[in-house]
Amino acid sequence: MQFNLSDEDLEFKQMARDLADKRIYPHAESFDEHEKTPAELIKECAELGYFGFTVPEEYGGLGQKTVTFMGVLEELCAASAGFGIMLSVHNSLCCEIIKEFGSEDLKTKYLPAMASGEKIGAYCVTEPNAGTDVASLTTSAVDKGDHWLLNGTKAFVTNAVYAGVFIVFAKTRPEEDRRGISCFVVDATSKGIMLGKPEKKCGIKASDTREVTFVDVKVPKDHLLGELQDGFRMAVSILNSGRIGVSFQAIGIAQAALNEALKYSKIRKQFNQPIANFQAIQFKLADMATRLDAARLLGYRAAQMKDDGKTSPREASMAKLFASQMANYVCDQAVQIHGGYGYIKEYAVERYFRDARVTELYEGTSEAQRMVISRDLLKD
Ligand SMILES: Cc1cc2nc3c(=O)[nH]c(=O)nc-3n(C[C@H](O)[C@H](O)[C@H](O)COP(=O)(O)OP(=O)(O)OC[C@H]3O[C@@H](n4cnc5c(N)ncnc54)[C@H](O)[C@@H]3O)c2cc1C
CATH class of the missing domain: 2.40.110.10 (Butyryl-CoA Dehydrogenase, subunit A, domain 2)
Incomplete structure (x- = not known):
């Protein structure tokens, strides 16, 4: 299921996955341990244009759609959610607010330097x-x-x-x-x-x-x-964009956790057979994958609405609320499938479990998302 992504969107996504597989995932544990993203990785992503993904070409960006960026963000967050949020905040909040509300002078002064990664x-x-x-x-x-x-x-x-x-x-x-x-x-x-x-x-x-x-x-x-x-209205408006970013951060983390759970359930044997043979494990996997796809659908709906100029707080908050809760659920289940090993740092699910937690907190807590959604439901 490709969620109606175009060939170009899928190409960008694949490129990001290749980069993540080679340059991010193998070192993600070390980034976590040292609490730092290496400068070389930031530089490499800047050269690929990732710091100006949706900045218009006239200001030095790639001029891409939100939907395309979200595919890329998912891949990067699946490898390192810590690095991913750096790009999300930079692009979805900071570049976006200048693009949306900045004077021509501010756009010319800041967007090219931000798109090149010179100014984060x-x-x-x-x-x-x-x-x-x-x-x-x-x-x-x-x-x-x-x-x-x-x-x-x-x-x-x-x-x-x-x-x-x-x-x-x-x-x-x-x-x-x-x-x-x-x-x-x-x-x-x-x-x-x-x-x-x-x-x-x-x-x-x-x-x-x-x-x-x-x-x-x-x-x-x-x-x-x-x-x-007019700052409050602007903050709220741009947070819609940030919330779509956090949705895809959550989706990336959850996909990575599901992949690990699938792998582990096939190799871990108990009672002389892979644990994947047990229906209790199969049903967990089924629920994890189903919620993950549902989150992607909500995420791409919100991203598409933004690309169509119809950004709506309700849909952005629904995507963020669902995806962040989904990620916490999926990571929790992935730890469960790993048994005691899921609690040990050597296994990546331990990191995903910790990384997922914040998605329910920042850019508005889950309670704040519910406030946005219910206010919109009740406004008429
Ligand atoms: C790792 C990290 C990175 C962050 N990055 C940024 C950043 O770059 N820029 C930035 O500006 N902020 C950032 N934040 C802040 C984040 O957005 C806030 O933490 C978040 O908005 C919640 O605010 P708070 O922590 O003060 O919690 P509070 O607002 O004090 O909330 C405490 C609890 O009360 C609940 N609550 C509050 N009001 C209500 C209400 N009316 N009804 C029901 N429940 C309510 C909340 O949902 C929560 O459960 C970051 C936070 C973290 C953890």
């Missing part, structure tokens, strides 16, 4: 006291006439250590809630940006996550993205 993007919404409740963020941007003065701390910033550009959401009207938020493109070379220590995570350890503090950072006046006080 980091997306700064969450704060220590503002997670699901984005409207309560307190980072401030004060109008100083010829520049904005940015102050505040952002939490859990993916890609912070690699970042050439930070997309920062801040209050331009502190007395307001969501109506007081604006969004800025902040160059990482600006004075006053301080990075915290890397967070010690349960999974996706190859990705970088840390706090970023902005102290009296001067942001040029024309680095405002979109309209003043």
